[in-house]
Amino acid sequence: MGRRASAVVVAGVSLGVAFGIRAVFGGRLDNTGALQQDSGTALYASAVYAAVVFLRPRIPPLVAGAWALGFCWAVEALQLTSVPRTLSEYSIVLRLMLGRAFDWTDVWWYPVGIVPLVAAEVWRASGGRDHxxxxxxxxxxxxxxxxxxxxxxxxxxxxx
Structure with missing residues (x-):
């Protein structure tokens, strides 16, 4: 499977798991429980990483991880303004993409979603089990x- 196809699978699985957790443990997409928020943040970051890889399949994993993390942190910093809060009132999709308010916890959960994917790609590129x-x-x-x-x-x- 090519890197671009893998990115589509990762994004789909990440979003599916995030929505599944919200459905099972809260029943609503806008549930604000800790499990839903923290897992959603990490899985959102995984989907962002997958999007970077999909858009730029030749980019090295560490660079893709840095771009994904930078994007996630930029969106989080944007939440210090009223823009995401205002936009999220118009659409649940925008609310899930942009959030509503800055949260330091999210800043630390983004790498949790990105680092394992970067590590897996580096391992895969190195030949896997071949030492x-x-x-x-x-x-x-x-x-x-x-x-x-x-x-x-x-x-x-x-x-x-």
């Missing part, structure tokens, strides 16, 4: 007369 670095994989494959890709993974050549 040999790219140089070692390239050298091992080259010694066997194999053709390797830019990550050093064998794509053709002698079979061992």
């Amino acid at each position: 040999a670095g790219p140089q070692q994989r390239h050298q091992d494959a080259a010694e066997g007369g194999a053709v390797v890709d830019e990550r050093g993974d064998r794509v053709a050549g002698d079979e061992a």
Whole structure:
């Protein structure tokens, strides 16, 4: 699965879980319980990360994470003004996207939604469970007369 398709799945799952928690534990989309608020904040940040990756699939995970976190913090800072509160009165969607009031707790929950996705992408890009670095994989494959890709993974050549 490509990075863009993965981003769509992550966004869908994040939003589905967030709405599911709100439905099960509150029954309303605008529920303000701690579980709903904190999980919603983290899952919102996950969806923002997914949106960054979808829009810029070649961006490195750490850069995507920084952009997503910066966006989330900018939206939170905007809540220090009356703009989100006013807009959220017109639409539940705007209320869920922009919030209504600044909350320091949200500032700390955004990384909770972003860091695991960045870590998973870095792990995936490093070859997952393969603990040999790219140089070692390239050298091992080259010694066997194999053709390797830019990550050093064998794509053709002698079979061992």
